[in-house]
Amino acid sequence: MKLFTKHHNVLPGFGPTMGYTLLYLSLVVLIPLSALVFKTAGLSWNEFLEAVAAPRVLASYKVTFGAALAAAGINAVFGVLVAWVLVRYPFPGRRLVDALVDLPFALPTAVAGITLATVYSPNGWVGKILEPRGIKVAFTPLGIIVAMTFIGLPFVVRTVQPVIEELDAEIEEAAACLGANRWQTFRRVLFPLLTPSVLTGFALAFARGVGEYGSIIFIAGNMPMVSEITPLLILTKLEQYDYQGATAIATVMLVASFIMLLVINLLQKWSRRYAE
Amino acid sequence: MSAPTRTLTAHANGNHRITEPAPVRWVLTTVALVFLALFLALPLAAVFSQAFEKGFGTYLLALKEPDTLAAVKLTLITAAVAVPLNLVFGVMASWAIAKFSFPGKNLLITLIDLPFSVSPIISGLIYVLIFGRQGWLGPFLEAHDIKILFAVPGILLATIFVTFPFIARELIPLMESQGRDEEEAAMVLGASGLQTFFRITLPNIKWGIIYGVILCNARAMGEFGAVSVVSGHIRGITNTVPLQVEILYNEYNYTAAFAVASLLAFLALITLAVKSVAEWNVRENMEP
Amino acid sequence: MSIEIESINKQFGSFTALGDVSLSIPSGELVALLGPSGSGKTTLLRIIAGLESPDSGRILFNGEDTTESHVRERKVGFVFQHYALFKHMTVFDNVVFGLTVRPKETRPSKGEIRDKVTELLRLVQLEGMAKRYPAQLSGGQRQRIALARALAVEPQVLLLDEPFGALDAQVRTELRRWLRRLHDEIHVTSVFVTHDQEEALEVADRIVVMNKGRIEQAGTPDQVYEHPANPFVLNFLGNVNLFHGRIQSAGEGQPEADNSVSYVRSHDVEIDRSQHDSSSLKAEVKHIQKLGPSVRITLSINDSESFVEAELTRDVFQNLDLQQGEQVYVRPRQVRVFAEDYQI
Numbered sequence: 001m002k003l004f005t006k007h008h009n010v011l012p013g014f015g016p017t018m019g020y021t022l023l024y025l026s027l028v029v030l031i032p033l034s035a036l037v038f039k040t041a042g043l044s045w046n047e048f049l050e051a052v053a054a055p056r057v058l059a060s061y062k063v064t065f066g067a068a069l070a071a072a073g074i075n076a077v078f079g080v081l082v083a084w085v086l087v088r089y090p091f092p093g094r095r096l097v098d099a100l101v102d103l104p105f106a107l108p109t110a111v112a113g114i115t116l117a118t119v120y121s122p123n124g125w126v127g128k129i130l131e132p133r134g135i136k137v138a139f140t141p142l143g144i145i146v147a148m149t150f151i152g153l154p155f156v157v158r159t160v161q162p163v164i165e166e167l168d169a170e171i172e173e174a175a176a177c178l179g180a181n182r183w184q185t186f187r188r189v190l191f192p193l194l195t196p197s198v199l200t201g202f203a204l205a206f207a208r209g210v211g212e213y214g215s216i217i218f219i220a221g222n223m224p225m226v227s228e229i230t231p232l233l234i235l236t237k238l239e240q241y242d243y244q245g246a247t248a249i250a251t252v253m254l255v256a257s258f259i260m261l262l263v264i265n266l267l268q269k270w271s272r273r274y275a276e
Numbered sequence: 277m278s279a280p281t282r283t284l285t286a287h288a289n290g291n292h293r294i295t296e297p298a299p300v301r302w303v304l305t306t307v308a309l310v311f312l313a314l315f316l317a318l319p320l321a322a323v324f325s326q327a328f329e330k331g332f333g334t335y336l337l338a339l340k341e342p343d344t345l346a347a348v349k350l351t352l353i354t355a356a357v358a359v360p361l362n363l364v365f366g367v368m369a370s371w372a373i374a375k376f377s378f379p380g381k382n383l384l385i386t387l388i389d390l391p392f393s394v395s396p397i398i399s400g401l402i403y404v405l406i407f408g409r410q411g412w413l414g415p416f417l418e419a420h421d422i423k424i425l426f427a428v429p430g431i432l433l434a435t436i437f438v439t440f441p442f443i444a445r446e447l448i449p450l451m452e453s454q455g456r457d458e459e460e461a462a463m464v465l466g467a468s469g470l471q472t473f474f475r476i477t478l479p480n481i482k483w484g485i486i487y488g489v490i491l492c493n494a495r496a497m498g499e500f501g502a503v504s505v506v507s508g509h510i511r512g513i514t515n516t517v518p519l520q521v522e523i524l525y526n527e528y529n530y531t532a533a534f535a536v537a538s539l540l541a542f543l544a545l546i547t548l549a550v551k552s553v554a555e556w557n558v559r560e561n562m563e564p
Numbered sequence: 565m566s567i568e569i570e571s572i573n574k575q576f577g578s579f580t581a582l583g584d585v586s587l588s589i590p591s592g593e594l595v596a597l598l599g600p601s602g603s604g605k606t607t608l609l610r611i612i613a614g615l616e617s618p619d620s621g622r623i624l625f626n627g628e629d630t631t632e633s634h635v636r637e638r639k640v641g642f643v644f645q646h647y648a649l650f651k652h653m654t655v656f657d658n659v660v661f662g663l664t665v666r667p668k669e670t671r672p673s674k675g676e677i678r679d680k681v682t683e684l685l686r687l688v689q690l691e692g693m694a695k696r697y698p699a700q701l702s703g704g705q706r707q708r709i710a711l712a713r714a715l716a717v718e719p720q721v722l723l724l725d726e727p728f729g730a731l732d733a734q735v736r737t738e739l740r741r742w743l744r745r746l747h748d749e750i751h752v753t754s755v756f757v758t759h760d761q762e763e764a765l766e767v768a769d770r771i772v773v774m775n776k777g778r779i780e781q782a783g784t785p786d787q788v789y790e791h792p793a794n795p796f797v798l799n800f801l802g803n804v805n806l807f808h809g810r811i812q813s814a815g816e817g818q819p820e821a822d823n824s825v826s827y828v829r830s831h832d833v834e835i836d837r838s839q840h841d842s843s844s845l846k847a848e849v850k851h852i853q854k855l856g857p858s859v860r861i862t863l864s865i866n867d868s869e870s871f872v873e874a875e876l877t878r879d880v881f882q883n884l885d886l887q888q889g890e891q892v893y894v895r896p897r898q899v900r901v902f903a904e905d906y907q908i
C-alpha cells in the first residue's frame with residue numbers, strides 16, 4: 001500500500017501504521033477539535049463579538065495574558081540561572097535538584113493548586129512572612145503569577161539547559177585569550193548563543209501559563225474583573241449552559257495558542273540557525 | 277510546541293577551567309537554590325506536612341473513605357485505558373514517521389503535538405460540544421439512553437485527548453536518531469517484519485517507551501481541568517482522584533484533601549525517579 | 565553466483581542516482597565499486613541487495629530475475645558502513661541472528677548453531693569474543709563481527725558498503741589484506757563500495773569506476789590503471805597534470821587536435837638538467853615537498869602560467885639534488901591525450 005509517495009525503503013508496515021496513525025489522530029484530536037470550529041462558525045459575527053468582548057471577558061484576558069507574561073519573565077531570568085548553575089557549578093545533591101526541576105510537570109495541577117494556596121495563604125509558611133509586610137499573594141493576581149511561575153519553570157530550564165551543555169568550552173577560552181573578562185564573555189559571546197533558547201523557553205512557559213487552570217483556581221480567588229482567568233470563565237459559562245459564550249471564548253484562546261505554536265516553531269527554527 | 281520532557285539532561289562537564297570567581301559561583305548557586313526551594317521544594321514538603329498534620333491515623337482514615345477509594349479506582353481504570361491506547365498509537369506513529377520519508381511529515385508531527393498547546397478546559401469543552409445535550413450527538417445519545425458526558429466514557433475520552441502526544445513525541449526523535457541500519461541488517465539476514473520489530477526495534481526503544489509511558493501515566497492520573505469539565509463531579513461515580521482533592525478542599529476538609537493529594541505527590545515522586553533512570557538509559561541508546 | 569545488472573535507473577526526486585547502469589559480475593569475483601561520493605555506487609549496491617528498488621532495469625542472480633524478490637529471499641550478505649550491529653545483543657546473538665529468525669523447519673539445531681559461531685569467529689579471528697557486546701569491541705573487531713554475521717547465513721553474494729570507511733589508516737590496511745585472504749578462502753561473489761583508489765587497486769579482482777550515476781570503466785586493476793578509458797578514470801586513479809592544447813609527446817601516434825588535452829601522471833614526469841628532446845619543457849622548481857618515500861616537486865613551466873607536479877622517488881631526488889628556484893627541463897614519460905576537456 002503506497003499512501004503518499006514511493007518510499008525508498010524495504011522496511012514493512014508503512015501502510016498499516018500510517019493508516020492507523022491518521023485514523024487515531026482524526027478520531028481523538030482532529031474531529032473533536034473541529035467541533036469547536038464548527039460550533040463557532042454557527043455563531044453570527046455579533047453574537048461572537050458580544051461573547052468575546054464583554055467587559056468581564058476582556059478583564060479575564062488581561063489577567064490571564066498579563067500574569068502569564070509576568071510569570072514567563074520571572075522564569076526566563078531564574079530559569080536561565082538555574083540551568084546555568086545546574087550545568088556549570090557542581091554542588092552536592094545536584095542530580096537530585098536536577099530531577100526536582102521536573103516536579104511541576106509530574107505533580108498533578110490540582111495538588112499544586114491547593115498546596116500553593118495553602119503555602120501562600122495568610123497563615124501559610126510563606127504567607128505568614130509576607131502578609132505582615134503588606135504583600136498579599138493568595139487570592140490576588142499575584143497568586144496567579146506564583147502558580148504560573150511554578151508550572152512554567154521546567155519549560156525554560158529544560159530548553160536552555162541542553163544549549164548550555166553544548167556550548168563549546170573553546171569559544172569561552174577563545175574569548176578569554178582575546179582579552180574579554182568573564183562578564184564580557186557572557187554578555188557578548190554566550191548570551192547571544194543562548195538567546196533563542198531563552199526566548200523559546202519563555203514562549204513555552206507563556207503558552208502553558210495562558211492555558212493553565214488547575215494550579216491557578218485555588219490560589220486566584222477568582223474574583224470577576226480582578227482575578228478571574230479566561231479558562232475558568234469558559235467553565236463558568238459552560239456550567240450556566242451558555243455554550244455559545246463558552247465556545248466563542250474558547251475559540252479566541254485556541255487561536256491564541258495556535259499563534260504561539262507558530263511563534264515557538266519559528267523560534268526553534270531560528271535557534272538552530274547556527275547549527276552545522 | 278515542545279514540552280520539557282524531551283530534554284535529556286546530560287551530566288555536565290565539570291572540568292571547565294575558565295569559570296567565574298568562587299564568590300560569584302557561590303552567590304549564583306545560592307540564589308538558584310533558594311528560588312527552587314521556594315517554588316518547588318516548599319510546596320512538595322507542604323503536601324506531606326498538611327497530610328500528616330493530624331497524625332497517621334487520621335491520614336489513613338481519610339484514605340479509606342469510600343468516595344476516595346472509588347476515586348482511586350476510577351483513576352486507575354482511566355490510566356489503564358488511556359495509557360495502552362496511546363502506547364499503541366505512539367509505537368505505530370513513530371514507526372511510520374521515523375522509519376519512512378514522506379511529504380507532510382512535519383505537519384503530521386505538529387498535529388500530534390496539538391493537544392499539548394490546547395488549554396485543558398478547551399480539551400474538555402470539545403467533548404461537551406460533541407456529546408452534550410446541545411451537541412452534535414446529544415439528541416442521538418439521549419434517545420438511546422447512552423451516557424458519555426458526566427459519566428466514565430467522557431472522562432476516558434478527555435484523558436485520552438490530553439495524554440495523546442506523550443509516547444509518540446518521545447519515540448519519534450529516539451527512533452529517528454537510531455536510523456534504519458539495524459532494521460535493514462535484520463531484513464537482509466532474513467528476519468520478517470514482525471521479527472525485526474520485536475527483536476531489534478523494540479529492545480532499542482525500550483527505555484523510550486518506559487519514559488513515555490511513565491509521563492503519560494502521570495498526566496492520565498493527574499489530569500484535572502479537562503476531566504473537571506466532563507465529569508459532572510458525581511461523588512463516588514465520576515470523581516477521579518484530583519477531582520476528589522478539589523471537593524474535599526472546597527469543603528474545608530484540608531487534612532483529607534492533602535491526604536488524598538499526597539497519593540498524587542507520591543506518584544509524582546515515583547514518576548520523577550523512573551524518569552531520571554529512563555533518561556539515563558535513553559541517552560545510552562541515542563546514536564551520537 | 566554471477567550477477568547481471570541490466571539498464572538500472574534510479575531517481576531520487578530530481579537527482580539521478582543511477583542512469584542506465586549495466587554490469588556483469590562473474591561468479592566468485594571480488595569487485596570494487598569505486599567512485600567519489602554521490603557517484604551512485606552505494607545506491608547500486610543497495611539495489612543489488614534489494615534494499616532499494618530500481619525505477620527500471622533488472623537484476624539477475626545466476627541468470628534468474630531477482631528484481632522483484634524481497635531482500636529476505638535474496639540470500640545476500642550485507643555489511644553496513646557503520647556495521648549496524650545489534651547493540652543490545654552479544655556477539656554470539658548477533659552472529660546467529662540470521663539463523664534464529666528462520667522458520668522452525670529450516671532452523672539449525674542449537675548445537676549446529678554453536679559450531680557455526682565457533683567456526684565463523686575463528687574465520688574472522690575473534691575466538692573468545694562471543695559473550696561481548698558490540699560496545700566492548702574496537703572498530704576493526706566490530707567490522708569483522710558484522711562480516712561474520714553476514715556470512716552466517718551462507719550468502720550467495722557478499723555486499724560490503726564502504727567496509728573500511730570508519731576505521732583508522734592502519735587498521736584499514738590490515739583489514740583489507742585480511743579481506744582479500746578471506747575471499748581467496750571462501751570464494752563467494754563479493755562486491756564492495758569504496759572511494760579509496762588504493763583500496764580498490766589492492767583488494768579487487770575487478771574495478772568498476774563510477775561517476776555521476778554512470779559506469780566510466782570496468783576492468784581489472786591493471787586495465788583501469790594502465791589503460792584508463794577517459795580522463796575521469798585517469799584522474800581518479802592518481803595525481804594527474806593537465807596540458808592544454810598541443811604538446812609534443814615522447815610516445816608516437818597520439819591523436820593531435822587543437823582542443824585536445826594531455827594528461828600526465830605526476831610520477832610519469834621526468835626532470836632533467838639538460839634538454840632531452842623536443843618534448844622537454846623548461847621549468848622552474850617552485851616547491852619541494854617530502855612525503856615519506858617519495859618527493860613531490862611543483863614546477864612552473866616557463867612562458868606559461870601552468871604548473872606541473874612531479875613525483876620522484878627519494879633516490880632519484882637525491883641524485884638530482886634539486887634546489888628551489890633552479891631551472892630544469894621536464895619531460896612527460898607517458899602522455900594520454902583525450903580529445904575534449906573532460907570535466908573533472
